[in-house]
Amino acid sequence: MNKKIKFNLNGEETTLEVNPLRRLLDLLREDLKLISPKEGCGQGECGACSVILNGNLVNSCCIPVGNIEGAKVITIEGLIGTKEFNILKESFDEAGAVQCGFCTPGMIIASYALLTKNSKPNEDEIRSALSGNLCRCTGYDKIIDAVKIAVKKGENIW
Amino acid sequence: MVDKSKKEIITYMPENLQEALKILDKDEVIILAGGTDLMVRRKSPSGLIPRFDKNTLFINNIKELKNIYKDDNYLNIGAGCTLSQISNNDIIPDYIKTVISDFASLGIRNAATMVGNICNASPAGDTLPLLYALDAKVLIKSLKKEKLVSIKDFITGPGRHILNKNEMVAEIKLPLEEFNKFYYKKVGTRKATAISKLSFVGIARVKDNIVEDIRIAFGAVAPTVVKSDIIERDIIGKSFKEIDSIKAHIIEEYCKFINPIDDQRSNKKYRKKVSINLLVDFFKHLSY
Numbered sequence: 194m195n196k197k198i199k200f201n202l203n204g205e206e207t208t209l210e211v212n213p214l215r216r217l218l219d220l221l222r223e224d225l226k227l228i229s230p231k232e233g234c235g236q237g238e239c240g241a242c243s244v245i246l247n248g249n250l251v252n253s254c255c256i257p258v259g260n261i262e263g264a265k266v267i268t269i270e271g272l273i274g275t276k277e278f279n280i281l282k283e284s285f286d287e288a289g290a291v292q293c294g295f296c297t298p299g300m301i302i303a304s305y306a307l308l309t310k311n312s313k314p315n316e317d318e319i320r321s322a323l324s325g326n327l328c329r330c331t332g333y334d335k336i337i338d339a340v341k342i343a344v345k346k347g348e349n350i351w
Numbered sequence: 352m353v354d355k356s357k358k359e360i361i362t363y364m365p366e367n368l369q370e371a372l373k374i375l376d377k378d379e380v381i382i383l384a385g386g387t388d389l390m391v392r393r394k395s396p397s398g399l400i401p402r403f404d405k406n407t408l409f410i411n412n413i414k415e416l417k418n419i420y421k422d423d424n425y426l427n428i429g430a431g432c433t434l435s436q437i438s439n440n441d442i443i444p445d446y447i448k449t450v451i452s453d454f455a456s457l458g459i460r461n462a463a464t465m466v467g468n469i470c471n472a473s474p475a476g477d478t479l480p481l482l483y484a485l486d487a488k489v490l491i492k493s494l495k496k497e498k499l500v501s502i503k504d505f506i507t508g509p510g511r512h513i514l515n516k517n518e519m520v521a522e523i524k525l526p527l528e529e530f531n532k533f534y535y536k537k538v539g540t541r542k543a544t545a546i547s548k549l550s551f552v553g554i555a556r557v558k559d560n561i562v563e564d565i566r567i568a569f570g571a572v573a574p575t576v577v578k579s580d581i582i583e584r585d586i587i588g589k590s591f592k593e594i595d596s597i598k599a600h601i602i603e604e605y606c607k608f609i610n611p612i613d614d615q616r617s618n619k620k621y622r623k624k625v626s627i628n629l630l631v632d633f634f635k636h637l638s639y
Contacts (some may be wrong), residue, residue: 194357212400213362214407215559216390219398236391237459238544249461255387257401259364261410303458324543325456338451 200261203271213259220258221268229269233327236288240326241304243269243299244332250306252325269298277305280347281285288339292330299326304340312351313344353618361406368415368492368521371408376494380408384431385462385473387455388471408519415433416521419443425488425524430466435477437465439451446554448531449480456544466520474575477537480552480568483576489602490522498576499524507609508574530554530564534633538625540616546609547571548617549626553633560590562637569626572611598634602627 233241243265272278306320416431534553539545550570567575611622
């Protein structure tokens with residue numbers, strides 16, 4: 194049964210009639226056509242569906258819409274155009290951190306969530322912050338390099 | 352074709368505990384906190400609503416359940432507290448943070464609750480061995496009553512607990528006690544997002560080479576966490592030397608309780624062997 198759910202999506206106050214048991218991932222991708230979160234495993238193990246909920250990284254495949262009532266949700270679509278996003282984009286380009294690209298939105302979101310909380314993470318902290326995000330192409334080192342570049346490039350921004 | 356057997360599921364989203372308890376009193380529901388386990392276990396094909404076969408009570412909007420505080424006897428953690436919220440709280444001891452840091456991944460820890468982990472009652476639940484070792488109490492509430500039970504009496508088997516239909520867990524209460532030794536190991540295939548093959552928690556209070564208190568708990572090697580008050584009482588009050596002399600006996604006693612299964616994650620033999628190795632290693636660490 195649908196319920197009125199109010200939340201802030203990428204900076205905009207949003208009210209929708211939706212089943213509270215619907216996955217946040219399906220709401221974003223199918224109802225709202227925000228397709229940056231991807232469905233990889235669908236069980237919270239791969240991080241491809243990562244979004245930011247009240248400033249924290251979460252897997253949108255495991256979040257029922259009822260749990261975003263009154264919350265702030267950020268997807269890649271909401272970051273595009275910001276300084277922070279541009280830094281991450283350039284850094285991922287520069288490091289060669291993108292191959293097939295399926296994990297990339299999740300990796301960017303997880304990196305963004307890390308850097309907004311910790312502007313100068315060391316390698317262990319970067320690896321730990323991205324440990325819930327799987328990549329089958331790069332072998333991870335290039336993604337870790339990308340975050341290190343983003344730390345430097347964004348010195349006064351994060 | 353309309354499936355007539357499929358009833359429409361009602362979702363309740365109360366904003367306070369009293370309202371939630373009233374709903375529990377009237378209706379038989381599935382209680383949903385963070386949702387990280389239920390949403391996966393009840394998953395439908397992509398795009399479709401997960402299969403919840405009963406009306407569902409969301410407790411995530413209840414602020415009263417999101418408190419972490421100390422009173423005279425306990426460190427209290429509300430049923431709505433996520434593992435990250437617990438981990439980031441200054442009054443939480445480091446050994447709890449260490450165990451939480453091995454739980455799933457950051458994205459899951461940001462949504463999943465400790466009380467959810469207890470109520471799922473998985474033999475491999477990551478916080479359970481620690482909570483058994485600390486003799487955590489579970490505060491159960493219904494509209495008219497509340498009761499406090501030890502976690503070992505709360506969980507009765509894999510996925511099973513004593514909660515009645517009209518009850519919910521409101522809080523987990525950790526007795527305030529001093530320990531100066533902590534040993535923890537989760538054995539999994541990966542560092543993140545692993546379901547443990549087995550896990551071990553050993554905590555103790557040691558003074559002048561005497562073990563004043565000791566708690567030993569094994570996870571994922573039996574239908575519920577293995578912890579023996581009787582064996583622990585045998586160890587308490589003894590010196591390291593005395594413990595060393597009865598070590599073989601202690602191992603033998605624990606072996607009676609460690610009955611792991613073969614599954615896709617590991618096998619009986621490995622689980623038992625590594626459990627005992629960790630126990631022996633913990634005894635070594637007591638004197639460090």
